[in-house]
Amino acid sequence: MRTSIATVCLSGTLTQKLHACAEAGFDGVEIFEPDLVAAPESPEEIAALAGRLGLSLDLYQPFRDAEGVSVEAFDAVLRRARAKFRLMARLGIDTMLVCSNVATATVDDDEHSAAQLRRLGEEAAPYGVRLAFEALAWGRYVDDYRRAWRIAELAGHPGVGVCLDSFHILSRGHDPSAIEAIPGEKIFFLQLADAPALTMDVLSWSRHHRLFPGEGAFDLARFVGHVLAAGYGGPLSLEVFNDTFRQTDVLRTAQQAKRSLRWLEDQVARSGGAVSLPGGPERLPDVDPPRGFDFVEVKAEDAGEVDTLLRQLGFTFRGRHRSKPVRLWAHGPARVVCNENLAREWPPTLAAVGFEVADPKAATQRAGELKAPPVFRRTYAGEQPLPAFRAPDGTEVFLAGEPEWVAEFESDGAEVPPEDPVLTGIDHVNLAQPWQAFDEAVLFYGSVLGLRSAGSQDVAAPTGLVRSQVIRSADGAVRLALNVAPPAYDDPRGFPQHVAFASSDVMLAARAARARGLRWLPIPGNYYDDLAARFDLPASLVEEMRELGVLYDRDENGDFLHFYTETAGSVFFEVTQRRGGYDGYGAPNAAVRLAAQHQRDQRLSRR
Ligand SMILES: O=C(O)c1ccc(O)c(O)c1
Ligand SMILES: [Mg+2]
DSSP states (O other), rough: EEEEEEGGGOOOHHHHHHHHHHHOOOOOOOOOOOOHOSSSSSHHHHHHHHHTTTTTTEEEEEEESSSOOOHHHHHHHHHHHHHHHHHHHHTTTOOEEOOOOOOSSOOEEEEEEEEHHHHHHHHGGTOEEEEEEEOOEEEEEEEEEHHHHHHHHHOOTTTEEEEEEEHHHTTTOOGGGGGGGGGGGGGEEEEOOOOOOOOOOHHHHHHHOBTTTTSSOOOOHHHHHHHHHOOOOOOEEEOOOBBBTSSSSSHHHHHHHHHHEEEHHHHHHOOOTTOOOOTTOOOOOOOOSSSSSEEEEOOOOHHHHHHHHHHHHHEEEEEESSSEEEEEEEETTTEEEETTTTTTTTOSSSEEEEEOOHHHHHHHHHHHHOOOBBOOOOOOOOOOOOOOEEESSSSSEEESSSSSGGEEEEEOOOOOOOOOSSSEEEEEEEEOOOOOGGGHHHHHHHHOOOOOEEEEEEEEETTTEEEEEEEEOTSSSSSSEEEOOOOOOOSSGSSSSSEEEEESSSHHHHHHHHHTTTOOOOOOOOEEEEEEESSOOHHHHHHHHHTTTTTTEEEESEEEEEEBOOOOEEEEEEEEEEETOSSSSOOOHHHHHHHHHHHHHHHHHHO
16 A cells, blocks of 8 residues: 655654655655754755655645634634645645644634634635644544544535544544544545553653554554545555654664554455455465574674583583584573674674574565565575574574574584473573664564564663563464663663573472582572562472572462573573463562672672
């Protein structure tokens, strides 16, 4: 479908925004008035640049406080409007967004507002301009799209219709199904924004926290389905006011925005019936979410400390790669690769995650259509080519079918894996997110891998609050925890990241690791006193957990035991055991873990 984006979504000057929108592949833009007013270029120069870039100028916005005003005040509205119609003619824009009155309305009457919109429509017609009336969620009298449509209909002018903005409708909890009662040709424009579920003043929510589709909590596929069912044939346009996106790299944000619309189009195509129209929404290649983790890769100039931790956890050394300084460790189906290739001055860092997918070709094609940036890795004859993409947080994401690549690792004295491995796989991977990449990462992992957001939590760390968002497959085979590093970490990749292994018996795993000399993360005694108070656990079990540094949590379904290793570089490991359908991640323990890691960092820096 045709795509458009409001210039207010992006950082930079108006010309920088236009270049970025064109490069990201948008068909058009909405010109946000303050961007034009502040631009040194004339309207003709802006129109010419857009033309050269192949961008259409789809909307001029916003025209404020136009209706519901007193008869005396309306003269000034008309004067202001004529000036803008002349400007729009110079820009070559034929649709103006008129938002419902916030500041100057004194007459709460549909007929009165309709008459003023009709008059504006008559004034606009000679300029070839039509008016799209939008109900702002905080409009003085008009704050509901159904009322905005009633007024536009009463205006009875061919140049007066409505603009539907998903934020204003869904933030207020208004039922979007009545959109289907509006004739499609009277929906002059469609603006899309997602948003996180927040309980706050709706104006602040709108001006600071909107998100691109797929990054928040709104059901936009259903929303767009209603708009298409009404017969709307215009572009899908993004209007996202967001404090982060206004300061991040303009091209990268535009590309993220375009990905969000491609994902949404696919969601609409999958959920809608009445949308098999030519030029209607198109599906992405079908892929199931990954069926599990293939491997996790730690990159380091010297991964020796990681080798030691893995051996102490019971991993078996499976060999060196034929052509690269890369080592493979395995325990049951859990595989960790230590990569010292091209890793000069890298402290141990979680650099890549491999996912096992049923159809690597389709998954790769889907990632390509979502414009996931490919990562180049040289493969030699006889090696399994593994397609990879770079996630917004820098992590390399590999998509593979059967792990044939394991055969590329060779070992002379083959180590024998344990008969009855105590680790049963990778439970989850925790990836640190730079604050400005977080929303983009939710969209990336969600759209490229087909994962869904689950609970989000704020965890208190000594260095700041850590926002933690889980994104996972429905069956739980793949779980990623995205943690936003506090700003104190200049290099967010230095914020601890970890791989959590699943175990059939954490106590056994802890005792065995301890016997092999594992340095585990010490947990304070206060934690165990609190645990004994909160849960009715046998005293002997609490004592054993205290001795082994094992933590505990419980939900409606079951309980959870886990422990952490010391950190090497920015990487540490966790061993977890879910019992009886426990579905969380030990969130109440995360603050204790972060404080313990901080204590350790301080001890190290004092040495
Ligand atoms: O926040 C605002 O004022 C504003 C302006 C124009 C819009 O289209 C909108 O949805 C909000
Ligand atoms: Mg809007």
